[in-house]
Amino acid sequence: MKHNLILNTDSYKASHYLQYPSGSEYVSSYIECRGGQFPEAVFFGLQAFVKEYLLQPISTADIAAAETLLHQHGLPFHRAGWEHIVAAHGGLLPLEISAVAEGTPVPSHNVMLQMVNTCPACFWLTSYMETALLRAIWYPTTVATQSREIKKRIAGFLRETADNLEGLPFKLHDFGARGATSQESAMLGGMAHLVNFQGTDTVAGLVAARRFYAADMAGHSIPAAEHCTMTAWGREREVDAYANMLDRFAGPGKTLAVVSDSYDLWHAIENLWGGKLRSRVVNTGGTLVLRPDSGDPVAIVTESLERLMRIFGFCENTRGYRVLPDFIRVIQGDGVSRHSIPKILQAMKERKISADNITFGMGGELLQKLDRDVMNFAMKASAIRINGHWQPIYKDPVTDPEKKSKRGRLALTVDDRGKLYTVAATALGGRNNLLRPVFRNGTLLISTNFAEIRHLARIDQ
Structure with a gap:
């Protein structure tokens, strides 16, 4: 399906071309x-945004449809502005987008991306694209960031209660597809989670990682039951299920x-x-993962683990924490969030139960219960060239200093x-600017793959 990029904006953007000072050339x-x-x-x-939206030209049919609406x-x-883009630029947007490498952790209050028009007749285009571009960045960045912060917390408990961190990549499993607002949200959010972990049930995230970042297989899953397939046998035949x-x-x-x-x-x-299935569980040669799925997560997880250890036994690892036999584990998929996970792991730690025993499945809290204000994302104009002269522009509201x-053209350095x-681009000196030109005039200049992104986003282990 072809997107009409002209309509991928906010209503009020349509009048902004009339609001700039005379002589405006670049924003x-x-x-x-x-x-x-x-x-x-x-x-x-x-x-992902560039490949999906910016590599196909605007057409005269797009212009006519947008004008009517x-x-x-x-x-x-x-x-006239859009017709100029078709006539002079083949319908490809005369913009340059520079950005830090994807996967890079950037401290708050720093520039991540900078965009400027490359044709002076299109000074209005930079801010016109704010709606689409900011949305394309804030959502997957926020999911990837939250997922990574949870990874840090789980890693901390593993360091304290486990012999190693080998299981970390599969400790947080994406259950969020059905709770996302759309297929595209599931694609972007599911893919963003996979920057940090390798467990997912969000198939759309796998498709997106393959399509946009050349990831042959970014995540993995296992056969798993749902309530329907268990209750279909009836209560009296639960053991048969x-x-x-x-x-x-x-x-x-x-x-x-x-x-x-x-x-x-x-x-x-x-x-x-x-009881009835004990010997089969012990002798499968594989691993059965039980999912308790209702009740208070902290109480249910700890009680489930205690009962399983009493029934199936346990060993103590080198740190003095209890670990179930390899043939049985637990996954908690209800009430899981970045707030509840540390509480569950802390309760386990207090009972001398290793974090090795559990995996978490996270749904709406992972992909859906997020908004732009979680990290206060914003896109702002910082410089304009009028009649050949660049000048800084900025906002500084007395009612909200945050x-x-x-101001000015910007650079990111170390x-x-x-x-x-x-820093200001003019003050960069000989330092390296980490904002690299990624897109210019309809062309993707730098192509990155998923392995490179994962490497940059890795945490110290």
Whole structure:
């Protein structure tokens, strides 16, 4: 489906071409996160946006359709401007976008991306693209950032309670597809999570990573039960439902997950998995992952683990924490968030239970319960060239100092301690500018792959 990029904007943008000073030639804008709930942001999503929206030309049919709609909407329309883009630039947007490498953690209050028009007749185009570009960046960047922050927390508990961090890439599994607002949201958010972890049930994220970042297979999953496939057997045949899962999916080197709270979780653990099916669980040669799926997450997880350890035994690792046998583990997929995960792991730690015993499945909290204000993302114009002279532009509202914007053409560089910081482009001197031209006039200048992004976003282990 072809996108009409002219309509990928806010209504009020349509009148802005009439609002600039006479002699305007170039407008330069930038994106930053102005603080919020995380100290740094994992920049991600630009290449996906460029490939999806900016490599195809605007057509005269797009112009006609946009003009009709916006006039009916009560707005002026810059037909001459868009026709110039078709006539002079083949319909490709005369813009240059420079950005930090995707996957880079950028401290808050720093420029991540800068965009400027390359044709003086299109001075109005930079800010016209704000709506589409800012949305394309803030959402996947926020998902990738939150996912990475959770990874840090889980890694911390593994360092304290486990022998190693080998299981970390699969400790947070994406359950968020059904809770996303759209297929595109699931694609972008699911892909953003995979920057940090390798477990997912969001197929759209795999498709996006392959399509936009050349990832042959960015994530993995296992056969798993849902309540429907368990309750279809009826309560009186619950054990048969579980046995069928073992028949179908268990075996040496194999892993399967079974939701076990359809009726009575404790009965399922004590009398079915730990009773009638105990020998089969012990001797599969693979791993059964039980999913308790209702109740208070902290209480349910710790009690489930205690009961499983009493039934199936445990060993103590080198740090003195208890670990279930390799053939059984737990995944918690209900009530999971960046706030509840540390609480669950802390409760486990206090009971001398290793974080090795558990994996988390995160749904709406991972892909949906986020907005632009989580990290206070903004795109602002910072410089304009009028009649051949660049001058800084900015906002500095007395009623909200946090919204003060940056001035002039910008650069991102690194100090002697390795810390990223923003400077005026004119003050860069001989330092390296980490904002690299990525897109210019309809061409993707730098193509990055998923492995490179993951490498930049890695955490110290």
